[in-house]
Amino acid sequence: MTWLVTGGAGYIGAHVVAAMTEAGERVVVLDDLSTGDPARIPGVPMVQGSVLDQPLLEQTMREHGVTGVVHIAAKKQVEESVHRPLYYYRENVEGLRRLLEVATATGVESFVFSSSAAVYGAPDVDLVGEDTECRPVNPYGQTKLTGEHMVADVARANGLRYANLRYFNVAGAGRPELGDRGEANLVPMIFRRITERQAPLIFGDDFPTPDGTCIRDFIHVADIASAHTAAARALDEGRLTALTANIGRGEGVSVREMIRVIREVTGTAAEDWAEPVVTPRRAGDPPRVVAAADTIRSALGWEARHGLRDMVTSAWAGWTIRMSATAG
Numbered sequence: 068m069t070w071l072v073t074g075g076a077g078y079i080g081a082h083v084v085a086a087m088t089e090a091g092e093r094v095v096v097l098d099d100l101s102t103g104d105p106a107r108i109p110g111v112p113m114v115q116g117s118v119l120d121q122p123l124l125e126q127t128m129r130e131h132g133v134t135g136v137v138h139i140a141a142k143k144q145v146e147e148s149v150h151r152p153l154y155y156y157r158e159n160v161e162g163l164r165r166l167l168e169v170a171t172a173t174g175v176e177s178f179v180f181s182s183s184a185a186v187y188g189a190p191d192v193d194l195v196g197e198d199t200e201c202r203p204v205n206p207y208g209q210t211k212l213t214g215e216h217m218v219a220d221v222a223r224a225n226g227l228r229y230a231n232l233r234y235f236n237v238a239g240a241g242r243p244e245l246g247d248r249g250e251a252n253l254v255p256m257i258f259r260r261i262t263e264r265q266a267p268l269i270f271g272d273d274f275p276t277p278d279g280t281c282i283r284d285f286i287h288v289a290d291i292a293s294a295h296t297a298a299a300r301a302l303d304e305g306r307l308t309a310l311t312a313n314i315g316r317g318e319g320v321s322v323r324e325m326i327r328v329i330r331e332v333t334g335t336a337a338e339d340w341a342e343p344v345v346t347p348r349r350a351g352d353p354p355r356v357v358a359a360a361d362t363i364r365s366a367l368g369w370e371a372r373h374g375l376r377d378m379v380t381s382a383w384a385g386w387t388i389r390m391s392a393t394a395g
Contacts, residue, residue, distance in 0.1 A: 068303055069093040071133045073118055073166065074140030075111070076103030078237075078247045079181070079288060083137060084108050085241060086292035087299065095131045097124070098140065107245055118162040124169040135177040135303060136170055137295055138163065141210075144251055145185070148207035159210035163217055171225045177302035178218060178229045179295055184284075184313070186212040186233060189353035196359040197233075197311055215311065222309065230298040230307065234314040235358050239287040239378035246385015247288075253322065254379065257329050258386045264340055267326045271348030274355075280322040282355040284315040287373035287381075297367045307366060315358025316371045325375075332379045 070087060074080040075096030080103065087094050088111065096113040098105075105113055112131065116123040118140055127133070141159045142148070148155040163180075170178060185208030186201045203209040215231045222229045238254045240246035247255050257267045272279035294314045301307035326343050327336075335341040363369050 068134050069095060069132050070135045070137055070299060071095055071097060071128060071131070072137045072139060073097045074103065074138075076100060076105055076107050076113060077139065078102075078245070078249065079291060080139045081107035081245050082241050082288045082292035083139060083295045084111055085245070086289070086296045087137075090296050090300065092296070092299065095127065095133065097127055102249065118166045119158070121165045121169055124166060125173060128169060128173040128175070133173065134175055135179075135299060136166065136175055137179040137181070137299060138166060139181045141181070143183075143207060145205050145207050148205050148210070152206040155206045155210050159207075160213050160217070163214050167217060167221045171221060171227065176228060177299065178222070178227055179298050179302065180214060180218045180229065180231045181295070182215055182231045182233045183208065183211045184233050184235045184315070184356060184358065186215065187356065190356065193355070194317065194357055194359040195313065197313060197362050219309070219311075228302045228305070228308045230302060230310040230312070232294060232298060232312060232314050234291050234294075235284040235286050235356070237288050237291055238285050238382055239289065239373065240381045240385035241289040241292065243381070243384040243388045246382060246389060248389060253283075253325060254329065254382050255386065257326060258333075258383065261329070261333055261335055261341060262386075262390060266340060266342060266344040267329070269322055269326070269343045269345045270352065272323070272345045273348075276321060276354055278321050278323045281352055282319040282321050282357065284318065284357040285320050285325070285375060285378060286315050286371055287378045290314070290371040290373055293372075294363060294367070294369050297369045301367055310362075310366050312363035312366060313358040313360055314363060315360050317358055317360045319355060319357040320375055325379075328375055328379050329383075332376070332383050
């Protein structure tokens with residue numbers, strides 16, 4: 068069996084490709100390289116292009132004998148999605164529609180869709196389960212929820228086996244060279260501030276949480292990759308036919324606690340200039356979003372292996388390598 072991994076040269080995608088190849092799976096990557104880098108996936112066949120390019124999709128699937136797809140490619144900046152909703156619907160929804168059309172036409176049997184906790188919006192629950200009502204608060208989250216519905220509908224109509232995986236706040240690096248090169252997520256955002264000797268920012272400290280800051284479920288990117296690999300293998304072997312599941316640790320970490328760990332790892336815990344500064348809340352930030360991870364544990368026997376300090380330490384190693392390369 069050969070798996071097509073879309074977006075496989077990106078931050079999360081490269082980790083998934085590495086995990087799948089290490090597990091003995093044959094993989095081919097399709098990536099438009101808007102944020103990806105072929106250097107992340109040495110030795111893996113890669114086709115440069117977009118999921119919007121149906122002829123290229125069909126050519127790639129037929130030439131490589133693709134019978135399974137792991138769809139990671141997507142636009143994912145929440146704020147950008149608010150300002151450019153049609154762009155997000157084209158890239159994330161229309162791109163998926165075309166991918167599913169080609170997949171069903173070429174005999175693909177298994178489909179893993181990288182979804183997001185953004186489908187839930189701002190849930191007012193202690194732990195977010197898959198049965199929690201999905202009420203996205205931005206176009207990005209809406210495109211992911213629409214994508215889940217599309218995958219499930221096509222699966223029912225065509226006998227496709229599928230898994231929709233809703234992952235929470237991703238951090239860390241499996242290897243330093245695979246680290247997150249974006250700066251929209253909390254951890255690299257704080258790294259940037261510290262690198263420039265600027266105080267980390269906390270967006271609001273008056274939330275109804277123990278320390279007043281938002282609480283999130285941070286999950287190591289290597290755990291995200293192992294969950295995708297476990298789902299792909301279960302689908303391929305016929306042990307799984309339909310799954311929608313969270314990928315998280317089930318443990319909440321506040322923004323203030325995350326900054327404390329980052330300061331310890333980066334050696335800035337005693338630096339006065341690195342004391343966090345509180346700024347106004349951002350619109351739409353829910354106080355607490357933490358996953359219930361029972362479903363994926365029951366379905367696949369999967370659970371997260373990495374803790375918070377491992378996430379921060381591995382992410383910092385990747386960040387310092389990137390900064391050294393930039394400086395050089």
